[in-house]
Amino acid sequence: MASAELQGKYQKLAQEYSKLRAQNQVLKKGVVDEQANSAALKEQLKMKDQSLRKLQQEMDSLTFRNLQLAKRVELLQDELALSEPRGKKNKKSGESSSQLSQEQKTVFDEDLQKKIEENERLHIQFFEADEQHKHVEAELRSRLATLETEAAQHQAVVDGLTRKYMETIEKLQNDKAKLEVKSQTLEKEAKECRLRTEECQLQLKNLHEDLSGRLEESLSIINEKVPFNDTKYSQYNALNVPLHNRRHQLKMRDIAGQALAFVQDLVTALLNFHTYTEQRIQIFPVDSAIDTISPLNQKFSQYLHENASYVRPLEEGMLHLFESITEDTVTVLETTVKLKTFSEHLTSYLCFLRKILPYQLKSLEEECESSLCTSALRARNLELSQDMKKMTAVFEKLQTYIALLALPSTEPDGLLRTNYSSVLTNVGAALHGFHDIMKDISKHYSQKATIEHELPTATQKLITTNDCILSSVVALTNGAGKIASFFSNNLDYFIASLSYGPKAASGFISPLSAECMLQYKKKAAAYMKSLRKPLLESVPYEEALANRRILLSSTESREGLAQQVQQSLEKISKLEQEKEHWMLEAQLAKIKLEKENQRIADKLKNTSSGQLVELARENAAVSNAAGQDEATAKAVSEPIQSTSLIGTLTRTSDSEVPDVESREDLIKNHYMARIVELTSQLQLADSKSVHFYAECRALSKRLALAEKSKEALTEEMKLASQSISRLQDELTTTKRSYEDQLSMMSDHLCSMNETLSKQREEIDTLKMSNKGNSKKNKSR
Numbered sequence: 001m002a003s004a005e006l007q008g009k010y011q012k013l014a015q016e017y018s019k020l021r022a023q024n025q026v027l028k029k030g031v032v033d034e035q036a037n038s039a040a041l042k043e044q045l046k047m048k049d050q051s052l053r054k055l056q057q058e059m060d061s062l063t064f065r066n067l068q069l070a071k072r073v074e075l076l077q078d079e080l081a082l083s084e085p086r087g088k089k090n091k092k093s094g095e096s097s098s099q100l101s102q103e104q105k106t107v108f109d110e111d112l113q114k115k116i117e118e119n120e121r122l123h124i125q126f127f128e129a130d131e132q133h134k135h136v137e138a139e140l141r142s143r144l145a146t147l148e149t150e151a152a153q154h155q156a157v158v159d160g161l162t163r164k165y166m167e168t169i170e171k172l173q174n175d176k177a178k179l180e181v182k183s184q185t186l187e188k189e190a191k192e193c194r195l196r197t198e199e200c201q202l203q204l205k206n207l208h209e210d211l212s213g214r215l216e217e218s219l220s221i222i223n224e225k226v227p228f229n230d231t232k233y234s235q236y237n238a239l240n241v242p243l244h245n246r247r248h249q250l251k252m253r254d255i256a257g258q259a260l261a262f263v264q265d266l267v268t269a270l271l272n273f274h275t276y277t278e279q280r281i282q283i284f285p286v287d288s289a290i291d292t293i294s295p296l297n298q299k300f301s302q303y304l305h306e307n308a309s310y311v312r313p314l315e316e317g318m319l320h321l322f323e324s325i326t327e328d329t330v331t332v333l334e335t336t337v338k339l340k341t342f343s344e345h346l347t348s349y350l351c352f353l354r355k356i357l358p359y360q361l362k363s364l365e366e367e368c369e370s371s372l373c374t375s376a377l378r379a380r381n382l383e384l385s386q387d388m389k390k391m392t393a394v395f396e397k398l399q400t401y402i403a404l405l406a407l408p409s410t411e412p413d414g415l416l417r418t419n420y421s422s423v424l425t426n427v428g429a430a431l432h433g434f435h436d437i438m439k440d441i442s443k444h445y446s447q448k449a450t451i452e453h454e455l456p457t458a459t460q461k462l463i464t465t466n467d468c469i470l471s472s473v474v475a476l477t478n479g480a481g482k483i484a485s486f487f488s489n490n491l492d493y494f495i496a497s498l499s500y501g502p503k504a505a506s507g508f509i510s511p512l513s514a515e516c517m518l519q520y521k522k523k524a525a526a527y528m529k530s531l532r533k534p535l536l537e538s539v540p541y542e543e544a545l546a547n548r549r550i551l552l553s554s555t556e557s558r559e560g561l562a563q564q565v566q567q568s569l570e571k572i573s574k575l576e577q578e579k580e581h582w583m584l585e586a587q588l589a590k591i592k593l594e595k596e597n598q599r600i601a602d603k604l605k606n607t608s609s610g611q612l613v614e615l616a617r618e619n620a621a622v623s624n625a626a627g628q629d630e631a632t633a634k635a636v637s638e639p640i641q642s643t644s645l646i647g648t649l650t651r652t653s654d655s656e657v658p659d660v661e662s663r664e665d666l667i668k669n670h671y672m673a674r675i676v677e678l679t680s681q682l683q684l685a686d687s688k689s690v691h692f693y694a695e696c697r698a699l700s701k702r703l704a705l706a707e708k709s710k711e712a713l714t715e716e717m718k719l720a721s722q723s724i725s726r727l728q729d730e731l732t733t734t735k736r737s738y739e740d741q742l743s744m745m746s747d748h749l750c751s752m753n754e755t756l757s758k759q760r761e762e763i764d765t766l767k768m769s770n771k772g773n774s775k776k777n778k779s780r
Helices: 002-089 095-225 246-283 295-304 307-324 338-369 375-409 417-453 460-489 491-499 511-531 541-553 558-606 611-624 629-637 660-779
Strands: 640-644 647-651
Touching (some): 002 095, 246 295, 375 417, 417 460
């Protein structure tokens, strides 16, 4: 930025310097011209001074000569006065002397007369020379005053230029000092950058090797696995859905709505015009209520009666075209299929106009041949016949151009895309022509109606029918003018909207591709609508990042907990199955216990009668076993432990028979204690395994995050290496540019110092010359 500002300052200073230099050259030329003029004036003054001195010398000599002559005249007069009395006394004696004096007198008189004439002539010359001298002196003084003012102005300009030069010199010196400081700082930065470049070059080599290898891999992957490029071929590109331009669609729908309104007005006006024309044929020139009209007019009225079947479809076609332009579609000539139907309706109406045109012309000729028709009315009828021909021709043009515009939606090869703009301009010209023809029809029909109203046979029915026809013609004229102005105002937009289509292509290829594209667009819109769901309340970004870190780093992540819950559910289901199994076993044992109790009760009942026999037997057995009690006392008192897979069971000897209930309770308690112990050990092992699995999963996630961060860091390293290489290139370029700028600035400063020194010398010389000229002018 600093270098750009300095360059801008130096450019400004260079421009000012060039301007001042040009002004200085102009001033130099002016000063040189003034010096030449002053030198010429000096020479003229010298010449005038010399001539004046000569004249003064001549004047002095003449005055001296005049004085001499005056003295001589006085002497001669004195002598004459003295000689007269003497002559009187000595007349006789002095006749000879008188003759001599008379001759002398005549000689003196002639000489005096010559001297007087010469004196007059010299006086005249002196007066003229004096007047000329005064005139020249006045001119020279005025010119000297102007030169002094010009010299003062030039001196002021020179002083101003010297001030500017001094200011510029000071500015340049300050800029030079600043640039020297900046150059020193830049040199320091350049040294630092050199060190950095040396470090970066080493990294650059390594990165270049790495990137070259990766580039080859990526190119091979791109060549092998890049998908099909559908924008390369125009046939496939036409199937791509273009960007949705809602503003364009709304604008086109608005324009179509306006066109529909204008076409509706035009249709109503055409219906009225044809209907009232039919009524007029029934009235004039022969009223059908009084007399039968000619077969020609009957046929003409029959055709005119069918006008609604040809005119109404125009409004319907335009309405269908308006309804086909929606916000969701893409509106170009290739997609406006409904324009073809409107063109067909316009063709049918044109056929109707061609069918009624000869009857209309013959009807006007029949009016002209009637006895009621005047010459003026005949002229108006001829003009109207020409206008009707022109109107049919204009509708033919419109039908031709609209049929051409409808071709891209049905036959893509029927109209080239380069001709779209010319066809649209021709449509606008045809609409303007239609408006002009309707104005002529309105003018001529109004004149005809006024002439017919003045006829004595004009009925009120004819007058009202003519007024209705005139109103319909005026409505047609206004509608045609509105449509023409509307189309001309939107012509530029129509031409510009032709480029609206698929990306990187000139437009749609065929109507079929345009239809397929619209179907794809509808499917894409439906898919986007299905994806559109109301968004839930979002968590702040920082909080979400913290929660994500917690979820990823904690051992009780969501997936781990879900797996733990699933495992615990599986264990619960297994335990429930075991519980059901043991419940069944318990029920079976309970049934067995009940059976045993019943059997024991039955036995007791059966053995109640033989109880005495059993007691005797028991006493015998006791007496027999009395000797063995001491030997087996130790075995009876100590319990016997039996170990098996289901645990350690403590029992007494077989000789000691416990009760049935106590034995069952003992087995039950033993199995319950064993089950509780095994379940606790199983739960402990499961919890340890889940804990270890969660820790392993968290470690794997951390490892994945570390790998992702490693990849991100490698990408950042790539970007950093690219930025380093770019900075190296920029540094080399800036270094070279700064060096070039510094050299250029130093050269420029040297040249500016030289020029300034030269200009100072020139200014000093100009000052000296102006001072000398002013002194000389003052002395003069």
